[in-house]
Structures are given as C-alpha cells and as structure tokens.
Ligand SMILES: NCC(=O)CCC(=O)O
C-alpha cells in the first residue's frame with residue numbers, strides 16, 4: 336500500500352486525544368521546522384526534483400517472437416523479443432522517458448572467445464535499434480559497447496594467456512560501435528573500461544560520418560558485487576571466469592575516478608557515467624563538481640534487486656524507497672539515472688502532477 340507523501344503523521348495515525356503539556360519556550364531564533372510545516376511550504380523550499388526527463392530505461396532483448404521472459408533475480412524485469420521491445424519503447428514514449436538502453440541475451444551458440452557476434456550488423460541489438468527507431472524515431476536509443484554479452488567467457492574484452500588484452504579489444508569495440516551507429520543508435524556507451532576506447536570510437540564514428548552520434552562513457556565503472564542479477568539477465572553469470580578487477584575500478588578509489596573521467600572527456604566523451612549508483616554517490620558528486628559536464632549514474636541490477644526483495648517481503652515501502660533512491664542521485668549531482676525502475680518512477684511522477 337502506498338502512503339501518500341506529506342499527510343501529517345498525527346492525522347494519519349492517531350485519533351486526537353485531549354492532552355495538555357507545559358509549554359516552555361526555548362527562545363529559539365531559528366526553527367528549521369518552520370519550512371517543513373506543510374506540504375506547500377516543503378514544495379516551496381525543495382532543492383531537487385526528479386522528472387521523467389532524468390530517466391534512461393534499460394531493456395533486455397532476446398531472440399524470438401512475442402516473448403516476455405521473467406528474470407528471477409530482477410522481479411518485474413523481463414527479457415523481450417524485438418517486437419516486445421518495440422512495445423516497451425512505445426511505453427517509454429508515452430511516459431515521456433527520453434531514452435532507452437538495450438542489452439542482449441545472446442544465444443549461447445552465438446557466443447565465442449572473441450565475441451564475434453558483437454560486430455554482426457544483424458545481431459539482436461542492431462535489430463532492436465532498427466525496429467524501435469522505425470516506429471519511434473524521436474525516442475533516444477543508447478547501446479552499450481562491451482563484449483561480455485557475446486563472449487563465451489563472459490569478459491568484456493579479448494583474453495590471451497589469462498590476461499584481458501587492451502588495444503586488441505579496443506579494435507573490436509570500434510567495430511561494434513560502428514554497426515550500432517549504422518543501425519541508428521543515438522548514444523554509444525562504452526562500458527568495457529579498456530583504456531583509450533573512447534578516443535578510438537570517436538575517431539571511427541567521425542570518419543564514418545556519424546558526427547552526431549553521442550558517446551556516454553562508463554567512465555568510472557567499479558568492479559562490483561551489485562552486477563549479479565544483470566549477469567543472470569544476459570546469461571553470463573554461469574560462464575564468467577574469474578572477476579573483472581584488472582579493468583573495472585577498485586571500489587576503494589575516488590581520485591582515480593576523476594582521472595578516468597578526465598581521460599574520457601579529453602578523448603571526446605559527451606557525457607560520463609558513474610556505476611554502480613547508490614554506493615558511489617560520493618563519486619557522482621565529485622565528478623559533477625570537478626568537471627560540470629553531463630553526469631549520469633547507473634542504478635544497477637543489484638540495487639534494483641535489493642529494493643524489490645525488501646519491498647516484496649513487506650520490509651520497506653517499495654514505492655517510497657524507489658523514489659527516494661532516485662532523488663538521491665539528483666541530490667548528488669546526477670543529470671540522469673539509468674534505472675530499471677524508470678517506467679514505474681515515470682508513472683508515479685506523472686500521477687503526482
Ligand atoms: N554494462 C551494463 C551493465 O553492466 C549493467 C549492470 C547492472 O545493471 O547490474
């Protein structure tokens with residue numbers, strides 16, 4: 336049950352009882368509670384607001400027709416066949432969500448050591464982009480650039496002798512970005528954390544005439560336990576060998592995030608992202624204060640799963656926790672949030688207007 340915000344607690348919970356208290360005065364000049372005395376007063380002094388313009392909605396796509404398959408660790412999120420992804424794109428349009436992000440569940444038979452399918456101009460992501468752009472040209476479409484949905488080992492890059500190869504991987508990522516841009520993708524979002532990939536992709540996009548295709552760099556992406564359910568969703572959880580700590584950042588570090596962001600901006604990133612979200616709000620704030628560029632946060636699958644699990648157990652008020660968590664990103668300085676809660680939040684925002 337949703338509790339309406341701003342209803343005075345005493346009216347909600349108690350039948351009034353006649354009591355008398357002594358009324359000593361503390362003689363306070365400043366009483367911060369005055370500005371919180373009623374809903375209109377709180378609205379008047381409110382510093383941050385979440386709007387539908389702040390939302391990017393990640394969708395998972397699978398092969399097939401008319402498929403919507405539940406993901407156990409992400410209750411409420413489904414893998415969608417391309418036709419159904421188009422229906423969710425329509426829902427995004429109706430909810431005034433400016434942009435969606437696409438992630439494929441690649442059939443295991445198409446995964447290999449090199450992530451070859453990433454560069455197939457007719458892969459699931461490219462098919463989805465074309466189908467969505469055809470019906471909804473005004474909806475922003477973001478495509479992730481990384482090899483993990485396509486490799487048999489679940490890593491974001493090419494491996495040799497147990498090591499993730501940087502420059503060789505970047506050459507493949509450039510090809511992946513080009514097929515996505517060719518399909519009509521608006522924002523290329525490299526999430527692989529290889530060094531130098533933003534510059535290489537920018538140059539290749541420009542050479543191919545995609546001057547207006549934006550780059551949102553996953554600039555500060557941490558090696559995190561919170562990606563677990565996402566790996567279920569794209570089917571890499573079981574195949575992933577080892578961890579990603581030689582390319583994703585150490586969660587102990589903060590200055591390093593600024594250096595990563597600085598590099599990506601110098602290489603041509605139009606927007607930067609911090610990921611995960613809630614445990615890294617301090618990074619969002621530092622990035623925004625330091626660079627004053629469009630800054631995004633990714634509220635990742637594990638954050639979604641935590642809130643949903645607690646809400647489904649009745650341990651927290653899910654609606655309120657969702658909106659509070661999203662407002663936290665705005666307060667930390669984010670210009671927008673990639674969140675699986677996007678349609679839910681947009682519905683709430685629209686209903687409250
Ligand atoms: N490159 C996209 C992701 O890794 C998403 C992670 C998540 O939602 O857990």
Ligand SMILES: [Mg+2]
Pocket residue numbers: 528529530531554595598599
């Ligand atoms: Mg980097």
